[in-house]
Amino acid sequence: xxxxxxxxxxxxxxxxxxxxxxxxxxxxxxxxxxxxxxxxxxxxxxxxxxxxxxxxxxxxxxxxxxxxxxxxxxxxxxxxxxxxxxxxxxxxxxxxxxxxxxxxxxxxxxxxxxxxxxxxxxxxxxxxxxxxxxxxxxxxxxxxxxxxxxxxxxxxxxxxxxxxxxxxxxxxxxxxxxxxxxxxxxxxxxxxxxxxxxxxxxxxxxxxxxxxxxxxxxxxxxxxxxxxxxxxxxxxxxxxxxxxxxxxxxxxxxxxxxxxxxxxxxxxxxxxxxxxxxxxxxxxxxxxxxxxxxxxxxxxxxxxxxxxxxxxxxxxxxxxxxxxxxxxxxxxxxxxxxxxxxxxxxxxxxxxxxxxxxxxxxxxxxxxxxxxxxxxxxxxxxxxxxxxxxxxxxxxxxxxxxxxxxxxxxxxxxxxxxxxxxxxxxxxxxxxxxxxxxxxxxxxxxxxxxxxxxxxxxxxxxxxxxxxxxxxx
Ligand code: FAD
Ligand code: NAD
Numbered sequence: 363x364x365x366x367x368x369x370x371x372x373x374x375x376x377x378x379x380x381x382x383x384x385x386x387x388x389x390x391x392x393x394x395x396x397x398x399x400x401x402x403x404x405x406x407x408x409x410x411x412x413x414x415x416x417x418x419x420x421x422x423x424x425x426x427x428x429x430x431x432x433x434x435x436x437x438x439x440x441x442x443x444x445x446x447x448x449x450x451x452x453x454x455x456x457x458x459x460x461x462x463x464x465x466x467x468x469x470x471x472x473x474x475x476x477x478x479x480x481x482x483x484x485x486x487x488x489x490x491x492x493x494x495x496x497x498x499x500x501x502x503x504x505x506x507x508x509x510x511x512x513x514x515x516x517x518x519x520x521x522x523x524x525x526x527x528x529x530x531x532x533x534x535x536x537x538x539x540x541x542x543x544x545x546x547x548x549x550x551x552x553x554x555x556x557x558x559x560x561x562x563x564x565x566x567x568x569x570x571x572x573x574x575x576x577x578x579x580x581x582x583x584x585x586x587x588x589x590x591x592x593x594x595x596x597x598x599x600x601x602x603x604x605x606x607x608x609x610x611x612x613x614x615x616x617x618x619x620x621x622x623x624x625x626x627x628x629x630x631x632x633x634x635x636x637x638x639x640x641x642x643x644x645x646x647x648x649x650x651x652x653x654x655x656x657x658x659x660x661x662x663x664x665x666x667x668x669x670x671x672x673x674x675x676x677x678x679x680x681x682x683x684x685x686x687x688x689x690x691x692x693x694x695x696x697x698x699x700x701x702x703x704x705x706x707x708x709x710x711x712x713x714x715x716x717x718x719x720x721x722x723x724x725x726x727x728x729x730x731x732x733x734x735x736x737x738x739x740x741x742x743x744x745x746x747x748x749x750x751x752x753x754x755x756x757x758x759x760x761x762x763x764x765x766x767x768x769x770x771x772x773x774x775x776x777x778x779x780x781x782x783x784x785x786x787x788x789x790x791x792x793x794x795x796x797x798x799x800x801x802x803x804x805x806x807x808x809x810x811x812x813x814x815x816x817x818x819x820x821x822x823x824x825x826x827x828x829x830x831x832x833x834x835x
Contacts, residue, residue, distance in 0.1 A: 368503070371506065373677075376394065379675060379692035390470065392470075398458075467627065477645045481669050482500050503672075505674070531632045538557075541631070545568065550568070568597070573589070577723065580762070585715070598621030600621050602613055611626050639658045640678055650667075658680045664692050664695075665698055675698070723777070724786050726764050740765070743819035760776075799823050
């Protein structure tokens with residue numbers, strides 16, 4: 363059986379590529395190993411975590427009202443099975459929607475594990491009725507979108523229902539009394555927030571000296587302070603887990619580091635120390651595709667690999683491992699196949715940590731600019747000066763622009779505060795459009811909004827922010 367274009371993997375990279383290719387008139391076959399489309403993002407990532415974070419946020423807001431505003435609420439009573447069912451229903455609705463969209467676009471979906479036999483043949487393993495009798499496909503082009511998997515170092519690889527990865531944590535089997543989160547990155551902070559708000563006594567251990575290593579410290583600070591209060595200071599930095607062991611009804615953890623030393627027991631452990639590209643076990647070595655030392659498929663800006671028939675997108679094709687980066691690369695890959703002069707060269711890929719407060723950035727960070735020796739100036743607007751932030755009782759946030767000192771073109775933005783994930787959209791557009799700071803200062807933003815802080819931070823640069831007195835040096 364021959365298929366002109368095969369997409370391997372039905373996550374936000376793969377289904378975006380398949381649908382876009384079909385919209386452009388190509389005949390597309392999408393091969394996905396699981397029974398539903400959606401990939402990590404929909405089935406055990408972005409969407410379920412954000413559904414649970416929505417609940418965590420509302421619980422946090424009611425607590426703040428009780429504490430600070432004289433509006434009393436009872437402690438929430440969590441019907442865990444209802445919460446779990448609601449989350450699962452959101453996933454099911456969206457996954458079914460993707461199935462329908464594939465059908466309407468006439469994308470042929472085969473639920474099989476695809477194994478490359480050579481540079482133009484894919485074997486189809488599995489039992490699903492969608493698998494053709496030939497059990498293999500030849501193709502003109504293949505887009506590999508196989509995503510990523512949790513990376514679990516050997517010391518933390520314990521086979522026990524009490525030791526979970528992010529998928530286990532999102533299954534929400536119960537709300538344990540205590541939980542240790544290993545890793546202070548995206549997943550550790552997001553899922554740590556969920557469980558802490560549901561009532562679990564959460565502790566977090568992080569190998570490096572701070573949460574979210576690599577992100578600008580001034581942005582991380584309000585989040586770190588908030589999270590530290592949430593977990594009653596049980597954040598152990600510069601500390602590693604020497605060993606983990608299931609002792610029946612708990613997990614025994616040996617800490618080694620200045621943040622914590624010695625043995626402690628937890629009802630559950632969530633290991634969230636990063637993800638690795640899913641580039642093994644499906645025959646890439648039978649092709650000319652090259653994989654780098656970290657397991658990512660090497661590809662150029664047109665998403666082409668070293669094998670002329672094969673392109674790669676999404677988590678398997680390099681960092682950042684984010685859904686919107688995957689779906690953007692998907693379009694580039696399809697345009698490359700169509701012979702268009704397209705390339706993946708974004709000035710800004712927004713990144714959002716959906717904690718409370720949220721943390722978002724786009725374009726250059728100060729850490730990256732310093733590392734790359736790029737000259738930059740910074741303009742910061744503290745949310746304490748924002749009427750809207752005061753009205754929300756959330757004055758800990760900040761909005762900052764990074765600017766090219768010669769041209770005044772914006773090259774980066776960082777925001778910490780509630781809703782930062784929504785606000786960063788304007789910044790991403792400004793950076794992509796090469797706006798100058800005076801464009802932002804001169805654009806009327808509605809008052810009182812948190813979006814105004816983007817305009818205000820630009821005014822800070824010129825020493826003319828109305829609500830703060832900070833003359834330009
Ligand atoms: P995936 O979504 O991983 O999809 C790959 C698909 O390929 C899978 O369905 C897999 O079954 C299939 N596959 C693999 N090998 C084969 C094979 N040989 N044959 C057939 N099928 C195969 N990103 C964000 O941008 N925002 C977020 O809020 C966010 N939250 C996250 C929360 C969690 C807990 C996790 C774990 C991740 C989160 N991410 C988030 C990251 C996001 O999920 C990934 O960046 C995104 O899913 C990558 O898309 P992809 O298409 O490259 O791969
Ligand atoms: P991460 O890279 O974000 O964070 C891992 C953390 O674990 C780091 O702080 C690292 O220093 C620490 N660490 C590493 N080894 C350790 C050890 N042995 N002991 C203690 N700490 C250790 O990885 P993640 O949180 O697992 O998330 C994986 C990826 O998934 C993210 O990088 C991101 O690309 C994606 N993701 C995105 C979102 C989002 O967009 N909101 C949410 C979740 C996941």
